[in-house]
Amino acid sequence: MIKLTGLRKSFGGTEILKDISFTLDRGNVLSIIGPSGSGKSTTLRIITQLERADDGTLEIAGSTLFSSVDGKAVYAKPDEERKIGLKTGLVFQSFNLFPHFSVLRNITEAQRAVLHRTKEEAEEKAISLLRKMGIEDKAKQYPYQLSGGQQQRVSIARALALDPEVLFFDEPTSALDPELTREILKVIRELAEEKMTMAVVTHEMHFARAISDWAIFMDKGVIVEEGAPDELFGNPKEERTRKFIASFED
Amino acid sequence: MQGLIIQMLEGTVTSLKIFFLTLLFSLPLGFVVAKGRMTRIAPVRWIVDLYIQIMRGTPLILQLIFVYFAPFYIFGASYDRFTACIVAFVINYSAYFSEIYRSGLQSIDKGQYEASKVLGFSKAYTFFHIILPQVIKRILPALGNEVITLVKDTALAQTIGVAELFRVAQTASSREFSTVPIFIAGIFYFVMNYIVSRLFVIGERKLDYYR
Numbered sequence: 001m002i003k004l005t006g007l008r009k010s011f012g013g014t015e016i017l018k019d020i021s022f023t024l025d026r027g028n029v030l031s032i033i034g035p036s037g038s039g040k041s042t043t044l045r046i047i048t049q050l051e052r053a054d055d056g057t058l059e060i061a062g063s064t065l066f067s068s069v070d071g072k073a074v075y076a077k078p079d080e081e082r083k084i085g086l087k088t089g090l091v092f093q094s095f096n097l098f099p100h101f102s103v104l105r106n107i108t109e110a111q112r113a114v115l116h117r118t119k120e121e122a123e124e125k126a127i128s129l130l131r132k133m134g135i136e137d138k139a140k141q142y143p144y145q146l147s148g149g150q151q152q153r154v155s156i157a158r159a160l161a162l163d164p165e166v167l168f169f170d171e172p173t174s175a176l177d178p179e180l181t182r183e184i185l186k187v188i189r190e191l192a193e194e195k196m197t198m199a200v201v202t203h204e205m206h207f208a209r210a211i212s213d214w215a216i217f218m219d220k221g222v223i224v225e226e227g228a229p230d231e232l233f234g235n236p237k238e239e240r241t242r243k244f245i246a247s248f249e250d
Numbered sequence: 251m252q253g254l255i256i257q258m259l260e261g262t263v264t265s266l267k268i269f270f271l272t273l274l275f276s277l278p279l280g281f282v283v284a285k286g287r288m289t290r291i292a293p294v295r296w297i298v299d300l301y302i303q304i305m306r307g308t309p310l311i312l313q314l315i316f317v318y319f320a321p322f323y324i325f326g327a328s329y330d331r332f333t334a335c336i337v338a339f340v341i342n343y344s345a346y347f348s349e350i351y352r353s354g355l356q357s358i359d360k361g362q363y364e365a366s367k368v369l370g371f372s373k374a375y376t377f378f379h380i381i382l383p384q385v386i387k388r389i390l391p392a393l394g395n396e397v398i399t400l401v402k403d404t405a406l407a408q409t410i411g412v413a414e415l416f417r418v419a420q421t422a423s424s425r426e427f428s429t430v431p432i433f434i435a436g437i438f439y440f441v442m443n444y445i446v447s448r449l450f451v452i453g454e455r456k457l458d459y460y461r
Contacts, residue, residue, distance in 0.1 A: 050364055082370065090368045096361035099460050100383050109379070110369035144461040155365075162369065 001026045001166055001197050002047070006068055007056035009042060016042055018221045020056070024166065024214070027195040031208035031229070034218035035244060040201040043218075044168045047199075048090040049081065061087050061165045086114070089164035093171040095151045097143040097158070103130070104139040107158045115162060122161075129157035133187060149180030153187060166197040173204060205248045209233040217241045254422055254431060261418030262438055265404040267332075268414060269442075272339040272400060279340065280347025287352055305345035311406050314338045318410040335407045339400075346396055354389035355381070387457040394450035401443050415439070 002024040009017040017039045024030045032040045045051045047058065049065070053073040058065045065084050066073040075081060097106050107126035111117045117125070130136045133153040135146075143151055152172060159167055169188065173181040185207045191198060192211045202208050208215060208229065215232040217225045217240075225238045236242045286298035305313070318334035321327055358381055366376040408417035419435035 048368055050367060085368070086370050088368075092361060092365065094359075094361055096359070096365035098362070098365070098380055100387070110371065113375055113379070114370040142460045158369070 001028075001061055002199070003057075003059040004043075004047070005057045007043065007046065007058070008054045008073075009039075009046060009051065010054055016221045017046075020218075020221075020223060022214075022216060022223065022226065024197065024199055026165075026197050028197060028213040029192045029211050030199040030214050030216065031212040032199065032201045032216045032218060033203070033205065033208060033244070034216075034224075037220075038218040039221045040218050041170050044090065044170050044199065044201055048088050048168055049085050050090075060084050063087070086162060087165045089159035089162060089167045091152070091156050091159055091167065091169045091172050093174045095143075095148075095155045095175070097151055097155055099143050101142075102139070103135075103141055103143065103146070103154050106143070106154055107161045110158070111161050125161055126157065129160055130154075132190075133157050147180060148176045149183040152176065152180075152184050156184075156187060156191075166199070167191070169198065169200040169202070171201050171203065173202070203248075205233060205245060217244065219244070254426075255434075257418050257422065258415060258431065258434060258438065261413060261415035261435075262442075264332075264412065265401075265407075265414040265416075266442075268335060268339060268404045268407055268412070269401060271336050272343055273397070275336075275340040276343035276347055279344040280351055283344050283348035284351035284355065287348060288355070302345045302348065305342050306349075310338070310342050310403060311409050313342055314406060314409050317341075331410050331412050334410060335412045339403070339407075343396070343400060347393070350389050350392045350396065351385070353392070354385035357388055358384055387460075390450060390454050390457065394447065394454075397450070398443050398446055401446060402439060405439075 002022075004023070005021045007017055007020040008015065016037075020039070020043055022030070032043070034040050042051060046053050047060070047065075052075070053066055055068050055071055055073050057067040057073075061084075063080065063084050064076060065081065066075045068074075076084065098109070101109060104123065104126050107129060108119070108122035111122035111125060112119065127136060127139065130139055133156065135150050135153055138146060138150060138154070143154065146154065152175075156172075172188070173184050176184065181204065185204060188198070188200065189207075189211050200208065200212070210229075212229050215227065215229045216223055217232060217236070217238075219240055225232060225236060225241045232241065233245060236245060283298060283302070286294055287302065289295050289298075314335060317338040318331060321329060362380055362384070363376060366380050371380065404414055405416035407414045408420070411417075415435055415438055419431040422431035423429060
């Protein structure tokens with residue numbers, strides 16, 4: 001589904017991603033852990049086209065977004081980029097709902113403007129997603145009237161409404177208290193059970209271990225270690241990984 | 251007395267023409283200026299910045315005189331006073347509006363642009379459907395202030411001989427050795443601005459449904 005090789009990215013002369021490679025198979029869940037500034041978020045932001053890669057090759061569901069030519073990432077044509085963009089969805093740490101739209105319209109707007117679905121189709125889809133998220137009764141409310149956990153569920157529904165082939169989460173619970181965090185983790189777990197392809201950047205270690213099929217530990221722009229979650233979390237090989245995971249105990 | 255009122259109403263029509271024509275051109279132009287002020291192309295930014303500084307740093311009355319008389323001294327050609335008056339108002343108000351727009355645009359969280367991008371909205375769609383409505387809500391109070399100032403500033407048009415409300419009132423005042431016409435003009439301005447400020451209150455209330 002996702003095949004990333006040799007990704008490099010610098011900001012103002014500082015290299016923050018050095019040769020990142022991984023694959024994510026359809027129906028699998030990948031978790032990416034690591035300290036702040038390790039490049040986890042930037043990796044997601046490059047795959048979802050919020051940032052441009054300097055070098056590397058990325059295939060998403062059979063299409064090539066960029067490929068490495070003479071040490072430089074060469075992107076697909078803008079049209080193709082947009083098409084590939086629709087295969088990926090992203091859930092932000094800070095929700096980024098549209099405050100001037102009702103909950104319903106937050107979920108229907110892109111369906112109508114981008115996928116050209118009819119109002120009825122879009123609303124039907126939105127309502128069924130809200131039902132799935134357990135907040136069907138909030139459809140007519142505005143984002144500011146909802147709790148953080150509810151807002152994040154709306155933003156997940158908004159991303160799912162476009163039927164992405166793979167969904168990315170960029171620290172989806174970092175702005176939430178423990179109780180609301182549980183709400184969101186439950187939703188993501190349910191999506192995993194339905195075999196939604198996902199990659200999650202998170203600091204929730206137990207959660208990451210429980211839901212993922214593969215886990216990556218990043219630090220200072222490189223993948224320090226990767227493996228099956230029970231291995232990576234239960235028996236890390238690298239000293240750096242061990243230290244990081246231990247810092248979450250007690 | 252009746253004749254005076256009719257003359258003053260005619261003056262008011264001229265004032266309203268200045269008012270509406272200025273808004274018609276400077277409200278959209280302000281956006282262009284704001285974009286120029288925020289561009290990454292440094293020379294454009296400097297020029298636009300200088301323009302805004304001059305517009306804000308010199309009296310409007312001086313700008314009116316300059317716009318009307320400069321072409322005469324430079325090219326030996328003179329033109330219609332009313333046109334000159336509209337040009338001066340538009341270039342002045344575009345500068346002020348642009349700064350209001352800029353503050354509004356810069357107050358929008360970048361997450362709004364990122365969410366729009368990830369959802370596949372085009373740049374134009376993002377601007378008109380996601381960003382602009384939020385900008386309008388935020389700048390409405392500042393815009394209201396500026397528009398009220400514009401109503402009163404139209405009185406400056408008389409400097410270059412445009413017969414707007416205040417000019418009519420002053421002429422009548424010296425003809426009749428009475429300050430009553432001036433006082434009546436004051437009431438006219440007050441009523442116009444009362445309407446303007448009510449309209450802005452209604453607008454703000456309409457956008458009060460979200461935060």
